[in-house]
Amino acid sequence: MISKFLNKNFYINFSIVISVYFFDRLTKMFVIQLDKNNLGSDIFNSTYLNIVLIWNKGIAFGLLSFNEDYLYNILSIIIAMIVVVLVIMSIKSQGFKRYSLLMVIGGALGNLHDRIFFKAVPDFIDFHIGSFHWFIFNVSDIFITFGIIFLIVLEISSNKEEKYE
Amino acid sequence: MSKYRVTFFLSFLIFLSSCAVVKEGFKSPKQKTSDEFLVEKKSPLIMPPNFNELPLPESSIKKNKEEDNTIESLVSKSENKTIENKENKNQSLENSILEKIK
Numbered sequence: 152m153i154s155k156f157l158n159k160n161f162y163i164n165f166s167i168v169i170s171v172y173f174f175d176r177l178t179k180m181f182v183i184q185l186d187k188n189n190l191g192s193d194i195f196n197s198t199y200l201n202i203v204l205i206w207n208k209g210i211a212f213g214l215l216s217f218n219e220d221y222l223y224n225i226l227s228i229i230i231a232m233i234v235v236v237l238v239i240m241s242i243k244s245q246g247f248k249r250y251s252l253l254m255v256i257g258g259a260l261g262n263l264h265d266r267i268f269f270k271a272v273p274d275f276i277d278f279h280i281g282s283f284h285w286f287i288f289n290v291s292d293i294f295i296t297f298g299i300i301f302l303i304v305l306e307i308s309s310n311k312e313e314k315y316e
Numbered sequence: 317m318s319k320y321r322v323t324f325f326l327s328f329l330i331f332l333s334s335c336a337v338v339k340e341g342f343k344s345p346k347q348k349t350s351d352e353f354l355v356e357k358k359s360p361l362i363m364p365p366n367f368n369e370l371p372l373p374e375s376s377i378k379k380n381k382e383e384d385n386t387i388e389s390l391v392s393k394s395e396n397k398t399i400e401n402k403e404n405k406n407q408s409l410e411n412s413i414l415e416k417i418k
Contacts, residue, residue: 207336211329233331259332272334286335299329303322310318 164241164253171257172264175291179265182275200278205287206271227266234259248305255298258291 185194186204195202208223210230234256241252265272274287288296 205336207334209334209336210331211333211335214330230331233328237328255328255332262332262334265334274334274336286337288333288335292333292335295329295333299325302325306318306321306325 164249167250167253168257168260171254171291171294172260175258175261175289175294176264178290179261179273179275183273194275199280200276202275203277203287205274206269207274207287208271211286223270227263230259230263230266234263248302251298251301251305253298254294255302258294258298261291262289262295 182194182202182204185202193201193203210226237252237256237259241249241256244252262272272289274289274292276289277287278285
């Protein structure tokens with residue numbers, strides 16, 4: 152049973168998740184170190200991109216950022232449960248859908264790591280046009296967002312194919 | 317069915333990603349602290365009412381006694397000396413008068 156599970160595909164899938172996770176960790180560690188060296192000031196400034204370290208205690212768009220520990224822990228448990236659901240979904244799915252799910256899992260694990268060890272997620276990429284700033288995000292957010300976009304596109308396209316048939 | 321799945325995926329996106337709003341990120345942490353004007357002022361420091369009635373330590377009592385003894389002894393000695401001096405003076409006067417009478 153285990154040997155059947157540990158086939159070539161498993162190693163490929165696992166390496167995708169691990170590579171996303173470690174790439175995210177490396178960038179976060181690098182930016183945290185730069186922030187320490189710069190004593191909390193801006194790390195990089197340009198006309199369209201700033202690198203500034205900000206700690207987010209909540210979920211997307213800074214929502215649900217609680218000061219109470221038990222609410223924060225409940226939120227972390229919900230996120231961990233979502234990751235488990237995604238893992239089950241990736242085992243059941245195939246092809247490009249699986250790879251997009253693996254991207255989401257890798258990014259989610261990166262953010263979950265920070266939630267557990269730092270009690271907040273470091274965000275540092277700040278795209279802006281003049282004074283208009285987009286949300287500050289990190290590398291794992293990029294993988295999660297693109298993974299979810301791919302999943303939605305696949306879902307819509309498969310639905311259209313079913314309709315035509 | 318696909319609509320439900322899309323909303324399902326979008327909810328995953330909201331929970332798993334951690335992008336922050338720029339304004340919230342730059343908020344000063346002072347805003348979350350308590351109101352400094354609601355803190356009650358502490359009353360000024362006052363000496364306890366029975367402060368003078370507190371017992372002295374033994375070593376200081378001994379020292380005081382020793383000092384008293386020395387002072388007493390000094391005073392008593394000086395008194396003795398003055399009496400002796402007075403007696404001596406009286407005797408010398410007597411002697412001088414007696415000598416003159418002779």
